[in-house]
Amino acid sequence: MSRSLRPLFATAVIFAIAYALSVLQFPSMFSTRVLGNFLTDNAFLGIAAVGMTFVILSGGIDLSVGAVIGFTGVLVAVLISWAGFHPLAAFAVALVVGAAFGGAMGLAIHFLQVPSFIVTLAGMFLARGGASVITQDSIPINHEFYGWISDLIIRLPGGGRLSFIGLLMIAVFIIGALVAHRTKFGSYVYALGGNPVSASLMGVPVARTTVAIYMLSSLLATVAGIVFSLYTSAGYPLAAVGVELDAISAVVIGGTLLTGGYGFVLGTFVGVMLLGLVQTYIIFDGTLSSWWTKIVIGVLLFLFIVLQRLIFAASSSGDRAPEKG
Amino acid sequence: MIRRTLRGLANPQLLALLGVLLINWALFPGFFRITWQDGRLFGSLIDVLNRGAPVAILAIGMAGVIATKGVDLSVGAVMAVAGAVAATLVVAGYPAPIAVAAALSVGLICGLWNGFLVAVLDIQPIVATLVLMVAGRGIAQLITEGFIVTFNDPVLIFIGTGSFLGLPMAAVIALVLMVLVTLLYRRTAVGLFVEAVGINRAAASLSGIRSRMLLMMVYGLSGLCAAVAGIIVAGDIRGADANNAGLWLELDAILAVVIGGTSLLGGRFSVPLAVVGAFIIQAMNTGILVSGFRPEFNLIVKAGMIFLILLIQSPLASRLAPVRLRPVKQAVPK
């Protein structure tokens, strides 16, 4: 197996084992209902995490994701409920705004040579602040289009449901994987993450690629925001606080190196499902107090990371160790 | 020598701090007014020092971590843990020095744990410290059992709200810590080694630098600083608020270090400038409070300020401006 495939494999194995153990303890976790919920409940996180994967592959980070989701929700809700837009028109506006926002961050990162961490932190403040300037309340969306979408459900035997947004997430993952692994743009992203100087000398259009990466991330965050608004039929400025950390965790658990250059979009999918599994397990358990919930999530995170390292180390002994920063 | 000091003062961080203070002054004319009251100085400027101290202290620890190409996301949670430990111990009747020592030790242990994950298990710093960021707040709540543990211990309260020579104790602690840590880095070879490890860990190992020990130390120091900040914050409100103490302060601390000219890619770093960065952030916050902005605009104002500061520091600006605005000074002796 190619060296870079191993973390992906490791994560998938860990997920399978963890899921099997959970099912042993709570047999009802093995049901189409729970599996369907995995997709629906994590749809917005998954979509945002695809964008985050590209950013991290290129060696950057995007902290604005959660705020963009919140902002999009508010924007869409305002356009539909206050300004009377058709939802599809509102989505189009939101996507344009999101892309422009990401593009602006990309421009700042490239031309001001400021680390992405800081630029996107400012972006997070801006988007969150912008949303709460528009409104402080949560705005409900009562449009028949929303009802229609939420009725688009494939019912599975056993009470499970495949929702539109769950399937949308899967589609985004498949397209994301194709873009990352099978297009020139994808190879440029990996090139930037590997070594930006080499990439530039090899003729990678660094400025264009950087802008495109952050544009893509914000665009997908906007899609995630739209999905979130479909999920809750509302826009709320405080929605999705801290989702960027979940997205980063999912990407990293999925085997992508935060230093850039190595990783897989599909790994992120497994990462998202793993996070979902942990939460579902805790809900099924139902005895943990607030603080034990946090501690258990931390401990599980730690166990996953260590396990992954162990599998990675065991399978890669004999190679030269990859250089670490 | 004097010329060097003067040039040091003309660095972008201090200019930015001055700029923010002047803007505050324009928005609120009483900003620079300082009075003497009850044996202490009193005024908005003093508030900036006092309120900025916890982030400044975090930044002191964070600077070294970032210089090694790492980052410590757990400091906010460690603050909560340290505060919780100190508060529960004094409430349980232990004398304050023991409570403080215990809190500091817990902070140190948290830091060393992070260091262990990063240096020995080779886990990427963001993820390694994310573990404690998530779990740490839970541990703090476990200690306080969700209560805000209120105390009346005079020593802890003095650490949080007392004053020394008229200055708030928190600011005094921050400044003393800054001097000590700067001496640690610059009067010994540790600072150079930290930079070397951050720039090229492989080469550092081949040059005989014990990078593991160094990383453990740097993260340990960060944990220790977080504990100090946690005790101060608890002392300030006379209670340990495990839910909210230090919440999101890790982002402010990282921001402070970056405003202070240290690259997130590791390498050259400056503790004093990171502290200046922390006070820039606090001056912004205080400015928003005294100027009477609607709270909805807080975040937007903050984003705008960050952007301005970054613009001043960017290479683009240094090409236009006559002063060479480079983050960390490049001495050119002849």
Added chain:
Amino acid sequence: MADAGSYALEARKIVKIFGNHIALDTIDFGLRAGEVHALLGENGAGKSTLIKILTGAYQPTTGQVLVDGTPVTLDNPQHAQKYGIGTVYQEVNLLPNRSVAENLFLGHQPTRFGLVDRRRMERDSRAVLQRYGLDIDPASELGAHSVAVQQIVAIARAVELSGKVLILDEPTASLDRNEVERLFEIVRDLKQQGLAIVFITHFLDQVFAIADRVTILRNGKLIETRALDDLTRTDVVRLMLGKDIAFSGATGVEDARPLGEVLLDFKNYGKKRSVHPFNLTIHKGEVVGVAGLLGSGRTEMARIMFGADAADEGTVTIEGKPTTIARPTDAIAHGFGFLPEDRKIEGIFGDLSVRENIIIALQGKLGWFSRLNRDEQLEIAGRFGEAMDIRAASLDMPVKLLSGGNQQKVILSRWLATDPAFLILDEPTRGIDVGAHAEIVRTINRLRDEGMALVVISSELDEVVAYSSRIVVMRDRELVAELSGENINPGVIVQAIANHREGAPA
């Protein structure tokens, strides 16, 4: 001068200023179709900088670049690629995290339905690499291959991209003779097809073997552009250095010098899956040369000796005392020093100053608390900087701004500053100009005479022969022969490298 119209690529009155350092001072440089043009000069003369301007990686401060007589602005390397200019930059500048095939075709991947056609890309890669005699899996990660393989991939990429001009900045620094020969065949072939080729190297033999014209730079100034036919080697060296030097090539060894006492004794020392156990005794005051093909495991042996990779079998004794060397700090405590092969990845601290780069190993030895103060650092750095003739505008400038050769001298100085008893040098003269080359060879001789023990890995047989008291030969990660006295000559070494299962002929 030929008329300007006939130049495929031309630079006119190029000036490049970094900060307050003039790297290029009004350079004119013209390149004709169908010629191989050697660009020569000492370390730091400005060769790489000129190349970067010709390929859009840097923008000239003033001056013009012309393609086929038309002025152009090259914004970036991609732009240059559009004009058919392919480049191998100094130091391997590829992507170790991507596959060999992708490194060959990045930016020009064959596509089908808008998606990269991987199968075709890998098939094409295989065909391309075949021409260089390289049979590796195009889907494998580039970083898994040796520096030499990476270098060949870089060359192959540049050749593929060059419709008009091919620029090679020290492409042969990490290649062995056969590989150089194969590269030259390809270059001659491309020349036949009418490409203009720029070739930068510090090996004069190679210049005379392949170049038609030379341009010589010194300290950022243009000294001469001339047809090579009119020039002798001495002329070239004189033009480069601006003075005559005694060519210190094969001085030969004073034979039969009495060996010093034994310093180190490696017994059955080795590491599984890396280097077969070897026996090696090293005396004070001798240079042990290590010869072998690329990838024969020389670097690995050096790393094990230094503790950079821990040995898992065998013993080592230092001055008769059994010791363990599990990590570099152990080795350094015993007075070892190690100049790594890849200075960019394992050697320099790019953002630290020249001064700090020189004193860092000494400081590491002194520990955290006995800090050398600034004046001491300047004194030490200044002393070695002068002794090694390091060309830097200031000892406080970041070392990454120095030219490659000067960086190498900085790292050597770093170890000399620790006053070592035993030095391991892995390819110390790679990418170094004639002057510095002689300087380093002289330093090696001097250190030996002062009683230091050295192990020197080099692919330059003439050079190894010149300073070694003894030569060990590696093949397939195994120490296969030890040569001394009469047998230290290139012929015997080549035979030992080539031989199968046969030890030293003496």
Added chain:
Amino acid sequence: QDISGKVIGFSQIGSESGWRAAETSVTRQEAEARGVDLKFADAQQKQENQIKAIRGFIAQGVDAILLAPVVATGWEDVLAEAQEAEIPVVLLDRGIEAPEDLYLTAVMSDQVLEGRVAGEWLVEAVGDEECNVVELQGTVGSSPAINRKQGFEEAIAGHDNITITQSQTGDFTRSKGKEVMEAFLKSTNGGEDICAVYAHNDDMAVGAIQAIKDAGLKPGTDIKVVSIDAVPDIFTAIAAGEANATVELTPNMAGPAFDALAAYWADGTEPEKFIITESKLYTAEDDPEGEYERRKDLGY
């Protein structure tokens, strides 16, 4: 009415404040007293986690669900799922914007009323004097912040002698409350111009009291302090004369909820749609020491 043995899921917002922790522990106590098997899920302040928790409860097949919603909107789909699975849902402490048939009942306080009670107390306390009030808001955008602000403003409307001169968010925390109050004191002539502080919760009020003391003024006398929640620490302050009034928000929302469920299961009694808890005002006259003792072990 015995509901012992029933499995009830409780989706709590988080543990962001002392009051919230008290609500959690009171809910646990009430469940234990009734022999209910309580499945607790902490959502860490995120609506998406609450939705996941409810879906998880449905998948597990619990008998009923308690939901303390983090925000008013966005519950329709998931509550419809619960309804489909025939699991009754009871809302705690806040209402939601959804058709009323989606939940059995909502046990909650009237947050606007809380603000109004606080405002009315102040109107009474100052009489005709000029009074400049500074307001410490809760987290920007949170529903208690919005409603308590609204209620207070309603109460002082028409009393031109009372004006809110400054208003900033203290994020419901002590330390931010203190920091914001410090800044207010500076920008209002050292506090001379402030007559009262209105804090959206007691924690911020406790922080503000410390800031007032640090500025050399007497909280409760020089500057009146009124706030909401009635957590134990505010009673200590009231007893010491440092705070003037607080409006109670009871942490026992679960008790009435369990009672309603019990009646519903017993004979299908539909409870009232909104069970509003009392918003009682406490001042120095209401035995603050006693109130403190009564509350201090509730888990605030």
